[in-house]
Amino acid sequence: MGVALPEAVAAELATSADDHLIQLLTPSGELVADEQFHYTGSDQDLVEDLRTMLLTRAIDTEGTALQRKGELGLWVQSLGQEAAQIGSARAFGSNDLIVPSYRELGVYLALGLDPLEFLGTFRGTAMVDWPTGPANLHLPSFVIGTQTLHAVGMAMALQRDGRVGNPNPDDNGAVVVYFGDGATSQGDVNEAFVFAAAANAPVVFFCQNNQWAISEPTTVQTPVPLYRRASGFGFPGVRVDGNDVLAVRAVTEWALERARSGAGPVLIEAFTYRMGAHTTSDDPTKYRSADEVAEWKAKDPIDRLRTYLLAKGLIDDAWLDGVAAEAATQAERLRTGCVQLVEPDLADSFDLVYTDTPEHLHRQRAEFEAYEASFEVNA
C-alpha cells in the first residue's frame, strides 16, 4: 500500500477546496452576487456603516496617538478590520449577547459604547468595566480563547430561558463571540466547539482571521482554511470576505437567525487583515513584508465602501467632510477625556474582590490606608 490518500479520505480533505470566499462588494467597490447570501439592508444602512467605520478608524488612530504621547499604556488597533466588526454588529438582534475579545472597537462603537469607557483599561485606570455601556455587551477577555466557553455557557442559559426556537423570532436570542485566527489553536476554543455542538447551542463563533497572531502567520496555526474546522465538530463553517461589510452582515444575519431558530452553532471566518501593528508594543516590520501590507491596502474595507457609495451618489464630499469633522470632534473628546479619567485608588480594590469583603481584606485595606496616611503625616 502506497502513501497516497485513499479516495474517500482525499475527497474529504478536498471538500470546499475552492474555499469559496463569500463576497458581495469587491475591493474596487462593485457589487457582486453570491449564490447563497444576499444583502438585506438598505442603502441608508450602508451610509451609516461607512460613518461608523470612519469614526472607528479615527478613534483607533487617536488611541494610537494617545499611547504614543504616554497617556495610554497600550492600544490595540482595529485598523483594517472595520467591516468585519461593523458588518457583524449590524446583524445583532435585540436579544443577542455579544462577547468580544480585545480588538473590537468597531463593535463597541456600533453598539453605542462611549469609547471613553474602555479607554480606562488601556490607561490603567480601570479593569474592564463600562457602567453606561449596553447591557448585552460582555467584557473583553485578554486570555486568548477563554471567552468562547463563556459564550457557549451564555447560549446554554438562553436555551434554558426558553429564548431559542420560538415561533416568534422576536422571542429568540443568540450569542456572538469574537476571537482571532491564533485563538483557534487554544484548547478552550476547541472545547467551546465541542460544547456548542453537544448542546446545539445558539452561538455564532466569529473568527476574525486577520492573517496574523502577533508575528505568526495563520500558517503557523493551521495548514487548511480555518472555517473548515467547524464541520468536524458537527456544525457549519463559512468563510466571508471580512473587508466587505455587506457580505459580513449577510453571513452573520444568516448565522444568527439560524442559531436563534434552534439550528445550532456556526463558525464564521471573516477573512480580513490587521493593517496595523498587533498593538502599540509591536513592530511588524520584523516579520512581515511591505508588499503584503500594500496588497491588503488595496482591499481596504473603507475604501471600497466609500467608492461604492460615492459612485451610487449616496454620499458626496460634503458628507465625507461632515464625518471627518465629527471624527475630529470625537478624537478631541477622547484626548480631553482620557487625561481626565479618574485616577484610581488602590483602597477601592479591596472591596471588589468579593461581594462581601472578608475580614483579611478589611485588615489589609486598613493596613494600606494607615501606611498611605503615614506619608501625609510625615509630609
Next chain:
Amino acid sequence: MGVALPEAVAAELATSADDHLIQLLTPSGELVADEQFHYTGSDQDLVEDLRTMLLTRAIDTEGTALQRKGELGLWVQSLGQEAAQIGSARAFGSNDLIVPSYRELGVYLALGLDPLEFLGTFRGTAMVDWPTGPANLHLPSFVIGTQTLHAVGMAMALQRDGRVGNPNPDDNGAVVVYFGDGATSQGDVNEAFVFAAAANAPVVFFCQNNQWAISEPTTVQTPVPLYRRASGFGFPGVRVDGNDVLAVRAVTEWALERARSGAGPVLIEAFTYRMGAHTTSDDPTKYRSADEVAEWKAKDPIDRLRTYLLAKGLIDDAWLDGVAAEAATQAERLRTGCVQLVEPDLADSFDLVYTDTPEHLHRQRAEFEAYEASFEVNA
C-alpha cells in the same frame, strides 16, 4: 433568508455522510473487500493474532478476578477491544513509538510486555514503570488526553532525528497514540491535532471509540462521527471496524507508512465496544441496556476471527485447547505473581522526585525513617 443551510455548507457537513466503515472481516467471519484497504498479513499472522486476543481476554478476566478478590485496587478491562488493540499493534514498525492511554492490555501483550509489570499500578505497589518492557513503549497516562501532546512532541523529535521521509523505509519511524472517544473533547487532544498538523508530524492518532466514556455515550461528546474531526485540522480521518483485526491492521499500516514517509498525521477512529464495565469500580447497568450489550456481543472481535480461522481450517479445537491451556497457565502465573509483587516502602519515594534529591527531601526521608523506627523500638 431562511435557516436552511446554504448549499456549500450543507455539502461540507454531508461529506462522508455514508461514514464508510472500513471492514475486511464481517461479524459472521466472512472476508469482504474494501476498495482502498487490503490485508497484507499472512494466515499465520491471523492465527497468532487470535492467540494474542485470546490471551489478552484471559488475562483481562484474571485482572478483574484479582480485583474482586481484593488483590488489586482497580482493574481496567480491555474486553471487546482486542482487535483494535492487537490489529493496530501488528502494524508497528521497529522504529515506531507507542503511547498508550490506560486500557491497552492488548497492545502491551502484542509488544511482549510481561503483564506482571503493569499489575503493580493497579495493586498500588508501583507508579507506572516497566523496567523490562519494550523500549518503544511509553508509560500510560491517566489524565485523559494529555498523552496525545507527548506523542506529537515525540514525533517532532523523530523529525529532528532525521527519522522521517528517508528513501529507505527502514530508517523511518512514527508515533502511535491511543485515546478514547471521550478524550476527543479535551482541549489537549485538539491542541495535539493543531500541533501535529502544523508540524506535519509523523503521528497516528488511534482513537478507540468504544461508544462510552464511563456512563456517557459518544453522542454526549459529538453529534457527528469522530473520524471527521481530523479534516478540519488538515489531515485525514478514517473510520475502521475496530472489531475486525484485519481491517485495523490494514488501516494502521497505511497510516503509519504515510506518517513515516513524511505525509503527516492521520486520525483513525476504531469503531468498537467496551463490552465490560468502564473499570471494576463501574456499574454499567445504571446507564446502558442489555440489548445494546447483546447487539455488540454479536460483533465480538474474537468470535469472528475464530469462526473464520476454523472455517478456513487454519486452527482446530486442539489448537484452541492449547491456547486455553496457555491462558490458564498465564492466569495462574498472574495470580501467584500478583501477591508476590514487592511491597513498596515510602522511604524509596523520596529519591525518585528529582534526579538529584534536594536537602529538604533528604530531611523528610530521615524524619520518616526515624518515625518508622520509633515503632520498632517500641515494639
Next chain:
Amino acid sequence: MSTLTMAKALNAGLRRALANDPKVLLAGEDIGALGGVFRITEGLQAEFGRDRVVDTPLAESGIVGTAVGLALGGYKPVVEIQFDGFVYPAFDQIVSQVSRLHFRSHGRLSVPMVVRIPYGGGIGAIEHHSESPEAYFAHTPGLKVVTCANPSDAYWMIQQAIADPDPVIFFEPKRRYHDKGEVDVDASAAPDSLYQARIARHGTDATLLTYGPMVRTCLDAAAAAEAEGRSLEVIDLRSLSPIDDATVFASVRRTGRVVVVHEAARTLGMGAELAARIQAECFYELQAPVLRVTGYDLPYPPSRTEHSFLPDLDRVLDAVDQSLAH
C-alpha cells in the same frame, strides 16, 4: 434529625438546592444516569431533568468555562470535577476568569458558582485520584475555598456555597463519604456562616488545626491523648479561604501550642500560611513553634504506601509530644 452518610447528606443538600431555586443546575461528567462516580448526584437527573443535571462532554475547562457563561446568564451552576487530579485542565478558567470577573467588572458582575471536588487520599486509588490541591486555590484571590468534615456540614455547607454570590471551591473529603453522622435538616440548624471555623473539640494543652479528611484523624488523636491525660483542642477550619483567623488565634492564645495537620504536601500547604499568621499574631503567646504534620513533598505515592504518606493518629500525637517538649 436523621443519620446520613456524608455522600447522602451532600445528595440531600443538592436536592434541596435544586428544589428551592430553579436557577440552580448541576453539570459534570457522569453525574446524570450514573449519579457521578461517587453517586453524590444519584437520582437527581431523574428528578430534575437533563437541563438541570447535565452530563457534559469530557473536558474540565469546558465544564468550568461554560459554567461561567451560565452564571453570567443568571444561573447558579454547581459543577463536579470527577477527581481532585482532574481539576488542573480547568485551572486557567478558575484562576483567571472565575476568580476575577467580579473584580474585572468593578463589582458589576458576579459568578455565583460552585466547583465541587472530591479530594484526598486513603482510598487505595491509582495516581491522580488522591490529591489535595486546596492550596493552589486558597492562594488565589477572588475564590472562596471550603471543605466539609462531617455529614451535617456537608448538607449545610453545600447549600450555603450555592447560595453564596461569589465562586466557591467546595472540597469533599472522599474517604469520608461513607462516614455517618446526624443531620438536622431544619433551617434553624444551619451553621451561622460558611466561613467560620468550628471548635470540634475543646482542649487546653495544644491546638490541632485541621480540616476535611483530617478532622476525624485529629479527633481520634485527641481522644487517644485524653487517655494519656492530655487535653487537645481540635479546630475544623471549614473555610480555607478566607481563614477564620479569630477562632484560630483565640485557640492558640489559650493553648500556646499548635500542630497543623493536612494531607497536602508540606511546602506551601495550608500549614505554611497558618504558621506564618500564627507566629506573626501570637508571637509572644506561642510556647513552641507551630508544627506541621502533612503529606511529604512528594507526588502522591503508590497506594500501598499511602498509610505512611498520610498523617495518622500516631504522627499527630508524635508532633504534639514534640510541641509539648518545647
Next chain:
Amino acid sequence: MSTLTMAKALNAGLRRALANDPKVLLAGEDIGALGGVFRITEGLQAEFGRDRVVDTPLAESGIVGTAVGLALGGYKPVVEIQFDGFVYPAFDQIVSQVSRLHFRSHGRLSVPMVVRIPYGGGIGAIEHHSESPEAYFAHTPGLKVVTCANPSDAYWMIQQAIADPDPVIFFEPKRRYHDKGEVDVDASAAPDSLYQARIARHGTDATLLTYGPMVRTCLDAAAAAEAEGRSLEVIDLRSLSPIDDATVFASVRRTGRVVVVHEAARTLGMGAELAARIQAECFYELQAPVLRVTGYDLPYPPSRTEHSFLPDLDRVLDAVDQSLAH
C-alpha cells in the same frame, strides 16, 4: 567581562546553550522572527534555524505538552510562556506531567526541560501581564523553580537550568530586563549551584529575604537604611524550590529579625513557607515575628495603582521598623 542588560544576558545565555548542545531547542509564541515580545530570543532563529527556534501555535498546553514529548525523545526544550498570566492553560501539563514523569517512571525517565516565564509587575501593563504565580509551582513536588535578579545570574542560571536533568520553571523579572550589570562569561565565573541562595548584601540588624524583581528594591532599601545607621542583610533566594534553608537559617540566626518581600499575594505566597520554616527552625533565635511585605490579596489591580500594590523601599523599611520595634 561585559556590561549587559538582563535581556541581553538571557539572550547570550540561550545562544551559548544552543551552540554548545545540539539537543537544546527553544519553542514558544513569537520567539522566531520577532525574537519574542521581550526580544529575549532575538536573532536566535536566524542563527540556529527554524527547527531549533520554533514558533509554535498559540496554545500553552500544547507548547508544554509537546515539549514533554521532545524531552522524552532526547531533546532539551526551553519553552517561553509569553507572559506570567498565560501559563495557566499549561498548568495541567506542568503539574501532572512535567513534574511527575521522573517519579511516575520510578526514576527511569526524566524531562530535562525549562519553562521560561517573564513575571511580575511594575511595567504599566493591562491585566494578566503582571502576575507572580511562583507559589503555585513551588508547592508542586517534582519541579524546580528559580528566578534571576541580575544580568550575571540571568546569563548563568538559564544555562544551568537547561543543563539540569530535571524540569525547571525559570522566572524572569520582566521589569528588570533592562537593568544593566557586569557579566563574566568565563566558565570559572559560573555560580556553584543553581539552587543556592546568595547573600546580596551583608548586614547585622535584620534580614531581608527576597528574590527576582524585589532584590533591587531590597538592596535600595538596605542602602537607605544604612544612612539611618541600620545594617540590613539582603538574601537573594535565587531558588524558590528547593529553598536553600541553610543560607536562610544562618542569616536569621545572625540577625534575629526577618522581613520577607515579594510581589505575589500574601496568603500562601513564598513568605508563608519561609515564615513557617524559620519560626520552626529558629524559634528561640527570632527576636520578632517574621514579617511579610507582599502584594495584597487582590487580583493584580489596574496599572495606575500598581505603585501602591507593589512592595517598595518605604514599605520594606516600614516593616523593618516594625520588626526592630519588637
